Amino acid sequence: MTTADDATDATDATAGRERRRDHWQRRRRLERRLHDGAALRISSLALRLGVLDAPREQIDALQGEVADALDELRAVAAGIYPPLLHEAGLGPALLERVRATGADVALDVADDRCGPAAEGAAYFALVEVLTGSPGPLAVGAHRDGTELVVRIGGADPALAAVVRDEAAPLGGTVEAGPDTIVARFPCG
Template sequence: MNVLLGAVRRAVDRNPAAAHAALDRAQDAAEQALSELRAVARGILPPVLADRGLAGALAGLASSCGVPCEMTVDVPGRCAASVEATAYFVVAEGLSNVTKHSGAASAVVEVSRKDDRLLLRIADDGRGGADERRGSGLTGIRRRIEAYDGRFTLDSPAGGPTTMRVGLPCGS
């Protein structure tokens, strides 16, 4: 975030548009850091997962999404708590991106389990053009996924739509 704010300081007079874009990225980074700090303060695992399970926790995210969101969760049994928490945070960040950046009219989240993998798909009908290099949210998602030897792909051509796919080992 410090690097982004330094870029704003350098660009504010000579390129206000670039400064504004860097401020947006810094705000996203601050929000992500605050979200992660809150999760650590709560003991890493969101209480809603223990209270409602993965399907219930994700349904809560969908209902509070800024655009209509269709949610399908087909996950028999439970995955490791840390994997479910990672899935929860990935969906939360993904839906936050849909609301803030995509201009979408709707979103779809599909969560399923195939063998020992938890599979996530987050899609929207927005303008596309999502780019990991332009913010910390998508980079944070990739890091979370890779920490579990998971897979992350993002397809977001200019003009849309955007689809994020994640595969995580369920753990034991």
């Protein structure tokens, strides 16, 4: 028998998952605005600088500053929501991150797509785990029905709290063993 409290809890949980999905969609839209707006404008400025009638060393210096600003803007946009995560999925985005940081990580991530909320939450949870784990890690991820299952081997079990912070708002779960963290992120 379902009580009114059970129905309220279910409604609250559903509303929380919807808010979290909206959160990831807002992050993605913000990243696109930065890329499609400011980044394109800065790129255009760099090209226009190349045709100015001024001493070459001044133009080169200005182009260098513009290029630095564009790199910083791209880094901010990628921190909000990596374009590769949206375009290609969790596996390629994690591989790019591992290569960029030089982390000692073995990745085994299936090509199955799971939606921006689940993939975004898993990605940012894993980024935090990578940052907090000095030793080698083994990260596996695959879709199991309606869930994205992420297994992190070699991680400090205390980092399960970081993963839980991303999984729980979506209705996901996290289990931590002595050297393994297993998280389930609902795909819906």
